[in-house]
Amino acid sequence: MATIPELKCAIRETLESRGVLDQLKARIRAEVFGALDDQREHRPPLSHENLIINELIREYLEFNKYRHTASVLKAESGQPQVPLDRQFLASELKVAEDMSSKSVPLLYGLLSHFFGSSDEGRKVFLRGISHPGGHHA
Incomplete structure (x- = not known):
């Protein structure tokens, strides 16, 4: 029977090998940024130009597998979760x-x-x- 530390290690390795752990870390990072963001300071509405620029950057980040950075960009910018066509x-x-x-x-x-x-x-x-x-x- 496996010990608790062995079980934790096996779960961690499985999550890492499936890429899930990195996704979870990115999501937590984005949520932390969201929580730390001063809610009293309202962002101006996302302009059409910024929407397009952010989408070009997101496409570049995701193409290069910079998923953590892309998740923070989405969280901070207010960019829609679904990429633009x-x-x-x-x-x-x-x-x-x-x-x-x-x-x-x-x-x-x-x-x-x-x-x-x-x-x-x-x-x-x-x-x-x-x-x-x-x-x-």
Whole structure:
């Protein structure tokens, strides 16, 4: 029969191997931030621009497996729990994507465009703006 410390260790290892422990820690961290946040200090309503910016950041964080940071961003910013639709974001930013650009966060594609990257697989073209090579999307 297992002792209590052995049982605790086995449960911890199981939760860690399933990734549940990290999710629980992130959730606790977000709740602590929420509890510490001064409830008397009301945040201004989340503007349309901030909603879009936060969503680009969230998509980047989740793509790179920065889930703890993403959970704190959602808790502190008031960002909706359900991510915004990618097509909606692209439309709001007036971005036209190809199949390869959809495999990375929009933020990568935007940077690729402005840095003039030659990496066609990560390029996202802005509608109506010419890019290297003279094409228009």
